[in-house]
Amino acid sequence: MYTDDFSDLSTGPTSLIGLMTSNAVSSLKPQGYSPQAIASAVAMCMGIMGMAIGFLNLGFLLEFISEPILAGFITAVALTIGLGQVSALLGEENVTASHAAGQIRQILRQLPQANGYACAVGFAGLLFLVLLEQSGKRWADQKTMLSRTIWFFSITRAFMCLLLFTGVSYAVNKHRGKHTLFDIVQLKYSGISAPEVPSATLIGKAFPGAIPAFIGGILEHVAIARAFGVKNNYVSDQTQEVTYFGVINFVNSFFHSMGVGGAMSRTSVNSMCKVKSPLSGLVTTAVILVCIFKLSGALYWIPKATLSAIIITAVAPLVRSPKEFYGFWKTSLADFISAMLAFWVCFFTTTYEGLAAAVGFNIVYVLLRQVFKPTTQVGSTDQQKLSELRQSTLSASGLPDALPDDVRIFRFHESFFFPNAYRLKTAILETIQTHHAPAYSTLHGAEAERNWSVHGERRVARLRKKAGIVDPSTLPPISIVVLDFTKVNHMDATAISHLHSLLKELRLYAGPDVEVRFVGVSKSIRERFERARFTLHDDPWLATDRDDTWTENVPRAYRNLSVAVQAPRRRSSAVLVEKDNEKMEHIEEV
Template sequence: MSNLDALEAEFGREKKDETRVTAANADSDSFEYNEGADQSKNLDLGGGSGQTTKDHGKYGSGWGSNYGSSSGVPHIPAYEEPKVDLKDWYDDKLRPYLTVRSVISYVHSLFPFLNWIHHYNVRWLYQDVVAGITVGCVLVPQSMSYAQIALLPPQFGLYSSFIGAMIYSFFATSKDVCIGPVAVMSLQTAKVVTAVLAKYPQDSEVTGPIIATALALLCGIIALGLGVLRLGFLVELISTTAVGGFMTGSALNIIAGQVPALMGYNKLVNTRTSTYKVIIETLKHLPNTKLDAAFGLVPLFILYLWKWFCNTAGPKLVERYSRRQRTSTIWRAVFFYSQALRNAVVIIVCTAIAWGISHNKKTAPISLLGKVPSGLKDVGVMKVPEGLLAKIAPELPASVIVLLLEHIAISKAFGRVNDYRVVPDQELIAIGATNLIGTFFNAYPATGSFSRSALKAKCNVSTPLSGLFSGACVLIAIYCLTSAFRFIPKATLSAVIIHAVSDLFASYQTTWGFFRTSPPDFVCFIVTVFITVFSSIENGIYFAMCWSVAVLLWKVAFPSGQFLGRVDVAEVINPVITGGDHGDSNEGQLNSDGSVIGSYSDVWPEYKLKGQTDIETAAPIIGEELKRTATLAPRTGSSVKFHTKWVPFDQYNREVNPGVIVRPPPPGVIVFRPSESWTYINCSRQYNAIFDEVTRLTRRGRLYLPNSGNKRWNDPGEWTPPTFYKKLFKNKRSGGANASGYGAHDDGNEAVVVRDDRPVLRVIAFDWSQVAQADATGLQTLVDLRKAVNQYADRQVEFHFSGIISPWIKRGLINVGFGTVNAEYSDESLLAGHASYHVLKASPLTASDPVDDTESRQNAIYSASGTNNPFFHLEMPDFAQWDLAHESL
């Protein structure tokens, strides 16, 4: 006997024992299969209708004589699942948006106030007026302070605040957000103004207000365009931790920049450089402190003391000494509105003191705000000098990102807290329209303010219309109070800024929460803060963007696909949990009258605690460990049905109790669940993972000989021992398998053969319940995988798919030859496949909603998916029913 004959005799015997499917007549309406006494019976898939399938397959013993079959072979009606085409895509994706009704609906959606304005009532009006006036009192000093950050005269902050609050009311989907100047956007505006002015000579007609208004024009156009095109999802590419990181860094930047003005020597420190440099220079010039520090440090201390007393100390005192509910309510209202007006009160008092010490002097002893024009004297159509927009363009990306991200983050946060839905696309339209219209009033970029929005929410604002009343307050201040604004100390404004910006810092609870929930998010937060402090806010923003996109690409490119094993699962209703970590505690059990021993009623509804469930016959199935730790009290007449559930082997991603042993699939079967879409960016990695698992768990269908002509340099096959090992192997005829599972065998003619006891690969099953899309590259990789594993197993390996959620994915798989037996391997010398179908029962939905007998027979059986594609399944098949064990010998 030759070496080749010896190998074929040793390793080819499974081909003699395999169940064969005769495919000689591929066009016949029935087929034969060799399955003991049933080999002459035909499998009728037509259900009596005369329609049959041409797909070949066989059934294991699990089917029995179900569904009206008296021959032991199940019968189900044929159902050929149609493919989707471009018309279906057009009807589903485009046609609904191209009708007259959809166009009208789209235009209507641009003005959300039309949905609620006809419901407006007196109660809403009262709440909006109170909230609007309260926010307006805060908005006036804040807008002038933030204009100081933006290196602009104070009146431009007032212009931005009143027009922003008013215009936003007509486009908003958030009732709480207040649009206007904010600290971070003001800081970014200052950087843009500084960078652009450096490109012009000192005597140029281009000024800071012109640059700021031009920036608002460009930001408004971009925001409006993104909103109209419904591209708001792009904002979601940057995570919340990234936003929190650069806002915390920006807050530190702003505070560091305001300290020199607080101390009276702001002209000695360059506050437009990196934050750490500003802090160093500020400390160096502490000996240059002036009288301004009294108008800065004292108000700052008062503001924090005022906030602490109104938020913490005052309510505790009222709770301790007040016994009447009405009195407590009145005091809470007093504390709330006192806190809301603290900025205005502090500025009024400091302004009065500054007026007293400087109105009779030619030179004021402290730095004052200066003259503020009364009315809207600087308002008008802006003039854009030639080339200005091109010079602003390099600074535009960071400005747009700050403008949009801060607003969207704030609006969504208050929407979650107050239980209403914010539409990001419409918010982009709102912020774009606000800034575009603001250019006619020489406003600089405005966006949502966290502190003012929180104040509106606490005032129980009812609608976005409150912005009209806030804007009216600012207009009154512009026309009536500008003469008093002249004596506002700059140090006091710096104190107001520092006090307001300190709320932007992420608390230590938030930072620790990032670390506990997601360490990569914690790293992003910390690094963004450091870059913002030691470099610039722009670099912090760009890093946050790049990190967010990189994390997204990492998750997609390196998916955590999982190989699955089997467990037996049954649903048990209202069990009594005993044992486990609580020992013999009776907590959560039921008395004979149905009452609860313990406190589970806080978690479970009372009606669910009326009965008990038993699993008397389940202990041998679920194992002694579960029997020991979770014994269930019996109840007469209960029944528990177990079914196969596929779960990951990976202990780290465990979906079940770690005490349960996950059984592997039957020999020759590999089950894989991708965690991401099967696309060009990750398909190669998943290909390698699957093929490595194939070579680890299964053996080749045919062993390569050392001198065979089909041996390739990059795929040499298993190692064959050299001749001088023959005597060693002969003495250890049954001797120990090596680490790969191989054993020695001598055929009697001194031909040494390495024995591999692993099974031959039969089936690769994919759970695609998490695959949202599959592109051409991914499908081609699947074709390559099928070819590779077929060559490895020397037979057709069946590719089964379950849980496909998109008809386009199924269409692509069918077009590249998946779903049934591949024509290339359909000859009778190779395995033809297992025709496995899931069926559905057309039972009534409820007892009061029976199925009409004239239209559909009750309890009729239907194929869940097309019988023309037997390898596509509604859920993962139970491969144990296929009786694959004898095929893997």
Template sequence: MKLSRFLPVLAWLPQYDRSTLSRDLLAAVIVTVMLIPQSLAYAMLAGLPPQVGLYASMLPLVLYAVFGSSRTLSVGPVAVSSLMTAAALGKLFEPGSGEYIAGAVLLAVMSGLMLVLMGVFRLGFLANFLSHPVISGFITASGLVIAASQLKHLLGVSNGGHNLLALVGGLYEQLGDVHGPTLAIGAGALVFLLAARRYLQPLLVRLGLAPSTAGMLSKTAPILAVVVTTLVTWGLRLDQAGVAVVGDIPGGLPALVMPSLEMSLWQQLAMSALLISIVGFVESVSVGQTLAAKRRQRIDPDQELVGLGAANLGAGFSGGMPVTGGFSRSVVNFDAGAETPAASAFTAVGIALATLLLTPAIAMLPVATLAATIIVAVISLIDLPALVRTWRYSRADFLAMLATILLTLSYSVEAGIMAGVGLSIGLFLYRTSRPHSAVVGRVPGTEHFRNVCRHEVETRPEMAMLRVDESLYFANARFLEDRVLELVSARPELSNVVLVCPAVNLIDASALESLEAINERLADSGVRLHLSEVKGPVMDRLQGTSFLERLTGQVYLTSFQAWQALSGSAAHPGGTPGSGVPAEQVLAGDVSKNP
């Protein structure tokens, strides 16, 4: 049982039976047909020879099947990782050169190592710092950049660049060089694929297929486009008319590749590898969780790191490129009925067969077809209305999203992510440094206390109950001092101040000093300071400090007890200042049994 946690394959392989086999095999056939053009296309997007995409679709799938915790995730080359690979390597080497290919291998190996290490040290939570709006903005912007980068293949011109401005500017200059036959094939494939996406499923349903079968089959349209355009190119000898084709690629399975051990290259690629790892991990986990939830399964994020890490190490050592779990392929795999990761292993076999048998045919495949495949795949990722939805809900999230989009489009994918993460964290810290606080009063007839400005509540002139809506820590410690002293100076009749603490999840050393200062200054003005609704973990810490001894008032379990004890009497019922056991201790019962 324990071992199967670290080697998820042990959880399903012993129960493997014939019916599972048949479902997994069917799913594998469909995913293989989908993966062949995708692996070629994403290798091209990454600036790599087409066989690299095929290599990255064999060993990684087998390794993920052994180590990964998702039953249905389809691992392999994906659009965003390919774009990030191109951006990382394009700065350093000539695309397609030997160094460039070695760089892709190293990126995969480094990503693999980083992911495995993050898994071993249970650092999966780091991915949480990529907020939804940042991811969404990044994917949208990446989709735009990827689509723009493929236009040159559709138009038959040469053009480079890793951001939208450079790409669009370059295209504009070369509009005169557009190659007619290439455009015809590319535009034809594009229109076919877009039409297939919208109309093929309904058409197949009308022809009598079950909707789910029709949906799956419609996802295999790219292979049809590949076959038809390859045949047309071959039949009309369009390659001799200047249509770019994939060309001869080495047949046979990949050999073992040793990654470069050059230290300076590792340093140059480290940040890129980290970002590729984290973005890939986030994409995989969100797909994996969505699919797992549909079948009431769970995935273990830390084990996912190990599984994806193993897959990337496999990709690197077999001459591939960085891989991760792709959204559309995983959904097809799931819908096609894959029950275990064996489906992925069978897919790997399918790709291996294709590599052995089909490479001669692939030579005549037009590059424009692959470009059309990529464009159609990424168009669905672009979600600009999300900007409007986010703006409506939260200005801070909108700013982070916008910064991510703008920097990804205008500068680079890495700058976009880092700006988004930095801004998200900065805005969160800014917000917590100026917390909301409210003077509260009793909701009549209840033991509940709410903001005096929002609700009709009872208050008493000689006591103020202040609820601070944030953990008390260094960034807002001084704010609390200001807020309390302001309150007391505005209401000279006050004799008791109660800090209502249900939202205080932490009091750090800086805030503790502020509380001590507040207690002393209030004491000088003849005002007693009390706390109420201090939560267990916070109280545990305060117990050991001198603050509780010096506190002029009491710690009440509930605000209502504070209200009753302090109501209207100047005689301080409930004990003299600083004396007696704090109420929390009296009422808490079995304190500290479980923090």
């Protein structure tokens, strides 16, 4: 009931949760608690929060963290993790500051005392990891033995780097005793501790520090689940994912474990390896146990600089590009401010304060926007506003008495923004999946290979049963989806991101020929679309001279519902293929 939905989602320690946990360890260790006990207490708190939200079906609360806030938060955390590894990468020993400004100052002051051997090992490791990663991206798709070998080395690059430089470390340091050329981990295996219940007092003290760990971990977990669900054609249940996240952290806390969650790098490897079942975790577990009991002695010689290089390259993909933040600026000033609040406050103070500041700003902004929402006045001289008003009041006039079976209209009754964007997108997809058949055909490609996850199929079956649909084979396909934006007066970057996702998932389900038609898009919303690079084309039948470009399947804006429903349809890909074949035959005849 509470197992993870996904065959290839790999759950384990992540850089994000590791940083949050290390912050809690740093604050509570002076009180006499061991790092293991503090990490277990944080995991217990994460488990309690996850189970509470999951069992009470409160997964929607996560939607109050908008995409710009998440981008700023994760970028700040990734940079903080990377900054914390720079001192080990350079071989500097006295960087003790716990905040970013102090770390930067101490690192720069100690540059003359940097260890050259550590720098050589660290930067060589960075170069090794980057070269393998880029080689995998460039040549892994080719179907040759060499490309498969490159792909294998690419996905195991961290292990290969660790193996190579641990061997180098052992060779040059084994006879030096404590006077090694560069710092090594010196990790010694002391057995696996017996399970025990974390201290109730410690749990209470660790709870505030566990809040950002939970928020960061669960948002990363759910985001990865959604992304790979779309990629590999299966569906997640957000509440079930939160419940799973809570249960696994709660249980792990009894075994002296730190908090865990879905990890992008490991999940990517599972996806590339065509993993179809969570039972693959048994193989992973077996490998880990063998390493713990048989290879733990080798961990002693791992160079700290190599470990830092691995961590830096692991968190680098989490850093969002300046282009993305510039996109927030162009789309919405409020989105940009919330992203900057999350980034700068998280980076220079604490993640808890950064999240609180950004989420608080968003809530205040939404409330103030409702309080100071202006009215629209129309007078005898306002011809443009009068025309817009006439169009909005006549939007539904002229509709046929019965809609075609393959057409469905969705009318929005409120602004489309971060608190409701995911819910509305999900509602649209579920309605289409309930009342319309998927477009699996030889033209659109065979149905995807079956994964272990059947949650999506079961949910659709329940929805169809609730709707009184007895025979799904009689359901019509979906050809036209009309989105009525007449009452939408505000959108943000999160909503536009979900619109992109909606279009992608619609085409996966209904085929590449499904048309998405917009109605009632106001001038301000149209401008926001343009600033966010969401291209919305006009009704091609309004143009006086049309060419073949009108057949492109792109979102289009129509004057009203009647026109959107009854306007001629673009030619399907089948017709286009047939016409292309005719052209080729004509060329051959000539």
